[in-house]
Amino acid sequence: MVYRIHFTVEDLARTRVWPRSLPLMELGAAVRTLQEPGHGVRFRAWRRHALAGLRPDAAMVLELIRTRRWAPDFLTRAEAGSPEEVLERVRATPRARIRDDLAQAAADRPLPSWTRHLADDRDLFQQLCDSLDHTYRVLLSPHWQRITSNATAEAGMRTRQALAGGLEHLLTVANPRCMRWSAPVLDVALASGLEGDLHLEGRGLLLVPSYFAPRWSAVCTACQPQPVLTYPANSPSDAASFIACPPPPAHDRGAGSSSLAALLGHTRAAVLTSIGEHPGCSTNELARLSGTAPPTASRHAATLRGAGLVRTARHRNTVLHTLTALGANLLDAPRGG
Structure with missing residues (x-):
């Protein structure tokens, strides 16, 4: 399954690399990687420490963010800010947004029965938010400072690539395993398994590095002022060491x-x-x-x-x-x- 992103000349001119990680998208990538075996040495120690540190209430998040499945957007949306700020914004998600996002996820797969009451039961929703906070503290918080500093280095390297070889070259090399540039369309294999088309219509694309997505990309189409696409970071820094080793x-x-x-x-x-x-x-x-x-x-x-x-x-x-x-x-x- 392939997701197709359609570019115009204006889109290429406005596409850029974001020098910071986005907390919820990175957390979504970490949750999916935790559940997906086969990443070898890079995530072995991290997965062992994460599984030992997670409490049973983390199950609420793990049930909603699944490998190769669409997750409710309010849990994985591309929002800038500190993790604490973004997690607090999730708690203020309007009920209509919760219903819409759950309905979209339910079209992809059956959701747990408890989600039927999520939009109307604020105590239940706050339990989910507590689960999200706990999952972040275990999976990402110990590594967040290094992730953000390395994102700056990653953006610098990718900007140099774009200046030297052009933006089309950057789109070709950013994630060659799961992204293929065939002008004017970028074919992407997404972590959610989503298939379809996105016409940028002059907005351009914001490319965001992800350290816990060793292969798959993720997309957020509703972001303003432009859609977001993550790609596996390939920073010159020793990214594997700070992910694999406990802080x-x-x-x-x-x-x-x-x-x-x-x-x-x-x-x-x-x-x-x-x-x-x-x-x-x-x-x-x-x-x-x-x-x-x-x-x-x-x-x-x-x-x-x-x-x-x-x-x-x-x-x-x-x-x-x-x-x-x-x-x-x-x-x-x-x-x-």
Whole structure:
């Protein structure tokens, strides 16, 4: 089954890459990935920790967001904002919207019997919202800061691709397994299994990276000012490591910074920290972030790369720097006196 997105010249001109992740769409991708085996090492540890941390009340969300099935839009809509803001907006969903979204999902598959009362029973709906909050805290919250920072790097890389090869090239390479560009139509295999046509009619398309959708894309057609399409992120950062590994415990970075400087030297520690906070930065960007000259930043980055703490990837004439899993662990590890 294929979903066809029809472009005009105006649509191509207005299509862009969003430098942030969208909380509900990313949560929907994570719920589907949790239920879908076969992603190998990348999600093995994450799935184990997630299943151990989910309470029984998460079942309400898991029953409504299924792999290769249409989910009610109010649970997966493409809304910008912090996760806390977006989750609070879900609680204010009008009853008519709940009914309409449930009816659309029910046309794709039978829904649980308890959903028949969802629009009119506000206590039941608040239970579903509590389930959604809990699912977010277990599946996404520990990784959200890194996901959002890596989305910025992803957008920078994709923008460079579009500038170098044109937007049609970007549409070709963004998700080659499930997206095929045949001008002026983009054929997409969606996570929901939806089949049909979307005519952009001059609005363009907003492309949003997703880290918990290793293969499938998702679409939100009702978004304003333009529809949204997610695609599997392929950031130069070490995305697999922060998804696969449980997050380190919180600690006092102030004390850790002085310890890191004692270990690496102040300048090299500043370079490593800058790369950690701005994954995918170029050498010139790294120099500005760390307060050094470009040759100095390049030299220290090379030393850190030789130590296995930093990875560099070349895109055209630009070198992009990101942490390895070892570098991220060193930067995040608590360091006491």
